[in-house]
Amino acid sequence: MLPFIKEAVQQLFSKPSTEKYPAADAPAPEGYRGRIVFHADKCISCGMCERVCAGGAISTTSVETEEGQLITRRFFLGSCTFCANCADFCVKNAIELTTDYHMVARDESELIVEGTYLKKKPAPKKPAAKPEAACSAEPETPTVQPRDDGLPVSDPSKCVYCTLCAKKCPAGAITVDRAAKTWALDEDKCIGCGTCQEVCPKKCIM
Amino acid sequence: MFKKLIDNAASKSPWLFHINAGSCNGCDIELVAVLTPRYDAERLGFKLAGTPRHADIVVVSGPVTVQSLDRVLRTIEQVPEPRVIVTLGSCPRSCNVFKGSYAVAGPLDKYVPIDVSIAGCAPKPEAIIDGLALATKILKEKREAMK
Numbered sequence: 001m002l003p004f005i006k007e008a009v010q011q012l013f014s015k016p017s018t019e020k021y022p023a024a025d026a027p028a029p030e031g032y033r034g035r036i037v038f039h040a041d042k043c044i045s046c047g048m049c050e051r052v053c054a055g056g057a058i059s060t061t062s063v064e065t066e067e068g069q070l071i072t073r074r075f076f077l078g079s080c081t082f083c084a085n086c087a088d089f090c091v092k093n094a095i096e097l098t099t100d101y102h103m104v105a106r107d108e109s110e111l112i113v114e115g116t117y118l119k120k121k122p123a124p125k126k127p128a129a130k131p132e133a134a135c136s137a138e139p140e141t142p143t144v145q146p147r148d149d150g151l152p153v154s155d156p157s158k159c160v161y162c163t164l165c166a167k168k169c170p171a172g173a174i175t176v177d178r179a180a181k182t183w184a185l186d187e188d189k190c191i192g193c194g195t196c197q198e199v200c201p202k203k204c205i206m
Numbered sequence: 207m208f209k210k211l212i213d214n215a216a217s218k219s220p221w222l223f224h225i226n227a228g229s230c231n232g233c234d235i236e237l238v239a240v241l242t243p244r245y246d247a248e249r250l251g252f253k254l255a256g257t258p259r260h261a262d263i264v265v266v267s268g269p270v271t272v273q274s275l276d277r278v279l280r281t282i283e284q285v286p287e288p289r290v291i292v293t294l295g296s297c298p299r300s301c302n303v304f305k306g307s308y309a310v311a312g313p314l315d316k317y318v319p320i321d322v323s324i325a326g327c328a329p330k331p332e333a334i335i336d337g338l339a340l341a342t343k344i345l346k347e348k349r350e351a352m353k
Contacts, residue, residue: 017243017244018243018244018245018249019244019245019246021245021331021335022250022339028330032330034326034330054303055296055300055302055303055305055327056305077296078296078323078325079296079299079300079301079302080296080302081296081303081327101329101330101332101333102332102333102336103324103325103326103329103333104322104323104324104325104333104336104340105322105323105325106321106322106323108299108323111299111323111325
């Protein structure tokens with residue numbers, strides 16, 4: 001009997017275990033995956049986030065302007081699983097999941113996070129090459145052909161130099177320079193596993 | 207005189223009815239957590255009602271499966287006006303990862319208007335409290351409009 005009385009008296013004078021939430025602020029723990037923040041200036045439009053999204057929450061629209069393509073990436077939080085796959089796969093860390101969990105909306109538009117950036121047209125070198133391609137019968141012809149020996153080769157017309165293939169290469173055979181826009185393969189190191197082809201967001205490795 | 211008193215009291219104590227429309231149980235657990243002593247939504251006046259006929263706020267979780275669609279609509283119809291429909295988590299709002307499945311008839315806004323959507327998968331209990339507070343506000347507005 002006595003231990004129970006002791007417990008009862010203790011409970012009577014101890015602090016309540018109820019969270020004070022609406023009255024006091026309750027920050028989410030570190031690492032909580034909440035509202036998405038999209039840093040549009042960092043995005044290189046590789047499209048990896050859209051491909052790995054389980055809930056199909058990410059969509060992209062592009063508008064042609066004189067200076068280039070105006071690309072809008074839209075995250076619909078009402079369809080998001082907050083799995084952070086998009087943030088994990090983003091090579092430029094343009095997607096961030098914050099600890100903000102206050103995602104209550106009366107209207108659907110309040111649950112949309114979006115960012116717009118300008119993808120500039122390539123230097124005047126390319127427009128000169130384009131009419132040439134238009135003249136040929138098949139404008140879709142890839143500029144490079146697959147190799148006979150099974151080693152990878154990248155199509156420079158599609159490549160966005162995201163460096164994902166170089167990062168994923170188990171043998172470290174690929175060197176990509178974003179600034180110089182070069183893609184180089186060390187044939188002696190390459191083991192022909194096909195990982196680079198698999199991870200390429202633009203499907204430009206053959 | 208009594209009517210005014212009842213109206214005043216009822217606006218401070220909305221009763222919830224929870225419908226599971228094929229949810230994975232994640233959101234359901236969070237909603238139950240809101241009602242337990244740790245978050246204790248009952249101190250804010252919320253109470254889980256046993257029947258839809260007693261409820262003011264309907265909380266729907268899950269992507270609305272083909273099997274549950276008829277039951278969900280029938281249950282929501284039984285809730286007297288004014289009612290507020292709250293979607294819990296991403297599923298009823300957009301079907302989330304289940305979209306495109308042959309077994310899913312959602313999202314819910316194809317059938318009934320949604321008043322409040324709480325995003326999250328599953329939403330944090332604090333977010334649910336936020337959502338319910340907003341639902342109470344809407345309920346009050348609807349009551350005023352019905353007068």
